[in-house]
Amino acid sequence: MKGKRILAALSGGVDSSVAALLLQRQGWEVIGISMDLYDFSKVTKDRAGTCCSLDDLYDARRVCDALDIPYYVLNLRDEFRREVIDPFVREYTTGRTPNPCILCNEHLKFRALLRKADELGAEGVATGHYAVIRREPSGRCRLYAAPDESKDQSYFLFSLESERLRRIHFPVGELDKEEVRRIAEEAGLPVFEKRESQDICFVTDDSYTEFLNRSGIQEEEGRILDRTGNVLGTHKGVLRYTVGQRKGLGIAAKEPLYVVAIDADRNEIILGTEDETLSTSATAGRLSFVSGAPPAKEFRATAKVRFRHPGEGATVRMEGDRLRATFDSPQRSVTPGQALVLYDGKEVLGGGWIECENASRS
């Protein structure tokens, strides 16, 4: 890799900064880049702690100054709107709870940036993700969860197939967070104390509805029902709810009630007891497998239905361009719109987007 050029995607955080540093130590000619995705001044005043705000761009620039590498901010606002924000808004209106970070990885970090790498004569793109890519002599690449389970981000990367992984690097993927901070501190990078980024970058947890309203989505009051169709109350708009939610329902009942389903077409929220949030299986579409194809028509895997889900053994059956995962034991809050990611041990096999879940009728 001596002298070979690579783009290091910098968020202004400690992980991507150390990633750039490590690449430089390995002998790469590193070009620091950040993505200008969105006019964050439109969202909220304080965007500290998320990807890509102006303050973060400043930090990224100072890291590149410290590494003495060039730094460019690439304008990808059109792509971000088209590939991330528009689908995010669309998903909500169909009653799903979308995961924009996966779309951003798939379309921005590892598609648009690879195109930029071509334009700038670079071999590939590196980020600060915690996940591991193994390169086999044949050229085939496999994707694994990070050894540091508390930091593992492989869930967000399931849609990267081997062909693309060949040009992607996760230099901090096998380290643990403390080690990354220590490297940053020893190298004098000005970001070693920064706190973790948390929220989705263009919207904070408490401003979803405001964001969606501004995106032209009108909210309408509707009925809150139980599974058998009894009216329990009214809601202010389906956007405000997500499957598995318990708080903020405003319904008094003998036992705690949870959102078990959202019917956007009929503008209805369905509540149920804790037991009724359990699903025995889930179907997923828009599938992607790292190797390019599922391992078999029917296979065993560990399924994760959301980020930080510990994973559950499942039997997976391919059904045309969809799959059905039947869990060994029923899972709580399987939410349409989230990704279903399949693992064989630590290895990411692939996954898809949850379309519907089958409630446990126990």
Add this chain to the structure above:
Amino acid sequence: MRRIYFDHNATTPVHPEVRKAIEPYLSEQFGNPSSIHWAGRDVRKGVEDSRQEVAAFFGCQPLEVVFASSGTESDNLAIKGVAFRKGNEGKHIVTSQVEHPAVMNACRFLEDHGFRVTYVPVNRYGIVDPESVRKALTPDTILITIMYGNNETGSIMPIPEIGAIAREAGVIMHTDAVQAAGKIPIDLESLPVDMLTFSGHKVNALKGSGGLIVRKGIEIEALTHGGHQERGRRGGTENVVGIVAMGKSFQLLRRCMEEEIEEIRRLRDKFENGLFERIPELVLNGHPTQRLPNTVNISFRFVEGEAMLLNLDMMGIACSSGSACTSGSLEASPILMAMGADPTDAQGALRFSLGWGNTDSDVEYAIGAIDTVVQKLRDLSPLYPSTREAKAR
């Protein structure tokens, strides 16, 4: 790596004679020009000599020159200074759609404070039609502010004609001449302009310096209230070093602007012709002749300006895609959009601006490097016809 600077509309290197002229003001000449004693007196002389040089260059009186920190501050002083002056009751301002952000955003600010602003359009060469300015006038128009030479395309506005319209209507005329000053002859003795903005660092002086010429009889309100400096029109101890630097720069320009400009025009034309001969599918943005002699703005079709800019940077060639924004990223230029440019072409636009220090060999190297980069990027572009044909085969 070879380094070639083709971004003189962004800023310019400091002229060695300017550096020599300011040296005493970085050591023994440290006084405050407002002080009565010897230390202040000598420095005051330096400031006033500079004022005289600037006035001589523009053909106005020394006391009509107000020194400020930048072209931006001077534009703000002109526009808000007229809007907020005592006794003003007019609420309407006329400007154009292709102004520098300093003028554009000062006008937007005034719109939030009860003023109305008409942004007159430009033709496809980026030039304002004087008649559209005349038509925009209303009984309570207080100011016309139109730039002299456009920073992105170099197109030159018909300021004498627009100024005549302003005079006829009894409206104050301001022009932002930051890019034009030092590149085309400007003589306020014959030019019907009441206020003119200039900048130091665009003419081989220092960043952090600029000024506004306010012709006698024009009243403006100060924006920076403080001491009596600049006759009360701009409080704050003078930026002596910056002012002395500007004095020297404009003195040099008065002596040899004509020859220097002819040389820069020759290099620019050689560069421009070289590109158009070597590379197909180029679009010239701006007027072919009514244009600043150092500027050429070209759209490289089927290529993104951003990718061009970064590749050229990696080859040591500094150019620009228009005004840099806060984050340093690129948007399709609003100026090119106002000219009715195709949005895709506008995204592939680059501005090259030559200046003092450029050579024939710079031009030749740059043409070769640009040719290489354009070919490389067009080979990657799915939109480029020959790529498309190759894929079809």
